[in-house]
Amino acid sequence: MELLKQRILQDGKCLSEGVLKVDNFINHQIDPQLLMSIGIEFARRFAYARATKILTIEASGIAPAVMAGYCMGIPVIFAKKSQPCTMNNALQSNVHSFTRNNDYTITVNSDFIKPTDRILVIDDFLAYGSAANALINIVEQAGATIVGMGFLIEKDFQNGGKMLREKGYTVESLARIEALGKDLIKFCD
Ligand code: 5GP
16 A cells, blocks of 8 residues: 555554564554555455454554555454453453563453454554464454454564464455665555
């Protein structure tokens, strides 16, 4: 998606060890116009999939997922990073964060995913694929079907996309980064 790539080149900052900072338009301050364009693009790319719900992870996945859900006319569920004491029917899975070098548990109320649901997974970044795998695991526990996975930014060199595509998932990434370094952001195409 050209608009997103241009914005990454303009405002993205590469931190150490392959981490891209996009917190002035996606991860902290949010550009709603750009995010709506992203929602429209996801809706276009996954129009064929007949998704019934979108699943993402708080916090950074919520904005793009809501925009896509609005464009597709379907509800959005976000996995929580802590389990609220009000939740009884919890589906849980573990995520390893390479950016923060820690593990955490994500939780989704099983009331919100039924075996008949066709789930579109959306997240801001695809790196090694641990967050994506945890979302897949939650959908499997619910007995529902994943019909696609969409990411704003995929870091190809961290191989999460390769792993998901080899497992047979349809992965759409709006900006695929081949190489990331000091003063270098190189896209795949
Ligand atoms: P993965 O689980 O695929 O290794 O990493 C995906 C998750 O880690 C995303 O939900 C995202 O929040 C975070 N993440 C991974 N790489 C980056 C990055 O380069 N920049 C930022 N801001 N977050 C990242």
